[in-house]
Each structure stands twice: as C-alpha cells, then as structure tokens.
Amino acid sequence: MWNTFTEVSERETASHGIIGTSRPLASVMSQIGVVAPTSSTVLIQGETGTGKELIAQAIHDLSPRRNASFIKLNCAAIPAGLIESELFGHERGAFTGALTQRTGRFEAANGGTLFLDEIGDLALDLQVKLLRVLQEQEFERLGGTRSIRVNVRLVAATNRDLLQMVRDKEFRADLYYRLSVFPVALPPLRDRREDIPALVQHFVAKYSEQMNKVIETIPSETMEVIMAYDWPGNIRQLQNFVEHGVIVSEGPVFRPDFGQLQRQTTSVPKSRKTLEDATRDHILQTLEETSWVVGGRQGAAARLGVARTTLLSKMQRLGIEMQHLSPVPAANGILADNANRRAAFASMA
Secondary structure: OEEOOOOHHHHOOOEOOEOOOOHHHHHHHHHHHHHOOOOOOEEEEOOOOOOHHHHHHHHHHOOOOOOOOEEEEEOOOOOOOOHHHHHHOEOOOOOOOOOOOEOOHHHHOOOOEEEEEOHHHOOHHHHHHHHHHHHHOEEEOEOOOOEEEOOOEEEEEEOOOHHHHHHOOOOOHHHHHHHOOEEEEOOOHHHOHHHHHHHHHHHHHHHHHHOOOOOOEEOHHHHHHHHHOOOOOHHHHHHHHHHHHHHHOOOOEOOOOOHHHHHHHOOOOOOOOOHHHHHHHHHHHHHHHOOOOOOOOOOHHHHHOOOHHHHHHHHHHOOOOHHHOOOOEOOOOOEOOHHHHHHHHHHHO
C-alpha cells in the first residue's frame, strides 16, 4: 500500500511545483538551470498536458527577472482579430469598440518574462510583427504611431511540429529560428513512468484536502495499473483522473473508477494501448529488468509493489508464458530445452 502523505516528500522534486525524479525530467531541469540566468528566448515543445507552463514559470523564477512580471498569453485561446491588441495594446479609437487606450502583454511584461503558449497557432501576419519585436525590442500599439521600447524575455511553447509547419509554409522560418535559440523538449508521461506514484500521491493529497476527505492509502494494484497506462493526455489527464477518483472513493483507501479510462480510450486513436496491454507490457519490462526473477527483495514483484503470488496470477491471466524468458545456457554450452527453461523459471519464482 502507498501512503499518500508520508511518501510524497520522499519521492517528489519540490522544485517550482515540478514533481518527479526520473532521468528525463532531471535532464529538463538541468537545461532550465543552464538557460534561466540568461535572457535568451526559449522554445518549450511537448505534447498537450506535459506541463509546459510550469517549465516556463520555473525559467522565470530562476532568472534575474524573477522579481518582475511573468505575463502569460495562450495564442490559441484568443480570436484572430483580437490577438494583435492583446500582444501590443491599442490606442483609443483604433477600431470599433476601442473606447480607451489599452496596454498589451509585451508592455505589461517589460523587465520580466512573456510566455506565449501555443505559438504555432499565431497567424502569419502576426508572426512578422512578433519577429520585429524580438529583434528590435520595440513596437507600436494598434492605431498608434509612437514606438514603445521594452526589455522582455520571451518563452514560447507549442505541442505542434514547428519545423514541419515551416516546411508546409505555415510558420515563418526566420521566426522559428529566432524562437528556438534554446529548445527544451518535455517528455510525455509514458516516458517518465517512475514519476507517476509521486504525482498520484500529490494529487490525492491535494484533492482530499480540498474535499475534506481523509484518504490515507493507495492500493499497490491500483498504482500498478495507473503506472502501466499510457496517459495520452499526460499529467493533465492524470490529474483529472485522480480528482475524479477522490470524488468517488469512500473511506480511507483511494479507489478510482478505471472504467473512466476505458471510456476515454475509445475516443483516442486505435494505436493507443488498452489498460490490459499497458499492464502486460509494464510487467514484461519489469521482468526483463530483473532477469525474470519474480520473488525476493530485488524481484519483479517487489518492484511492482505486489505479492509474488499476485504477480504470478496476473502473468497467467495476461498470457505471459515461458516463451518470453530468454534461453538459459546449459552446463555444456548448449541451449537448454523447454523443460530446463521451465525449471529455471520455477526456481527464479
């Protein structure tokens, strides 16, 4: 059983709200530590839900601009006709409805950091204006004639392939190269599964407190299935799943509704794994890592957090049979036959 309150502090990286100790995440954090003290533009790339805004915030917090403003704008959330005004501001009377002068995000971020999320959704005509601001650090408000100089550090993010968009003439090459001075690629959650327990514990504790519930433990089998799932929506999907699980759980044990994931799986591409496929692959991977040792302190069952008998039962149910075991060399150098392989497997179990 996982204790939701005592193990979080041991497992999470309490660095700027970014939770995890996996090697892929550590690599990202190392890159952030290198680029944050500079004023260079950073391009954060990653799938939806991987935490790009948290990384942008961390870059700002670790920079000399930490005491200035961190201004955010989602380029996909603003109508095309309004985004220029959002970025650069406008003068009174610049267009119908512009009754007063308005300060744009660039001006508001002067001396600090501007985070532009979903930069791939920015229209081509605005890409030209953005490039000019990045190069010259000056702009005019919409409807204005006076140049306004700013000192802004830009961090951009996208879940799209900008280089392919450049090839397709959907994104300006000069802006792409200006943005990607220091690219940071965020790993999807399926590539940092060892961070999942800490994330689950963090979210269980968070939503339990919000809902005035007392959830003290997470069954090992529950955590095993959560870790085996591919999480196509990444951390955001996991967070929403845990929140729903806290709502439906009764008593001190976290018991989420896995049917919710099955229903979500039907709406994603067929290339996504089912929960059963993911569980099977996770067990196989763990068995390979432990040289197919099932029991003992260093065995697969211990790594998965389940009893040896439970793991053997799951292997039988999932069709994990002897053919997955690497051939065992016989004493005379000749590969052992199937009988010897079964005997070797039984001894390791």
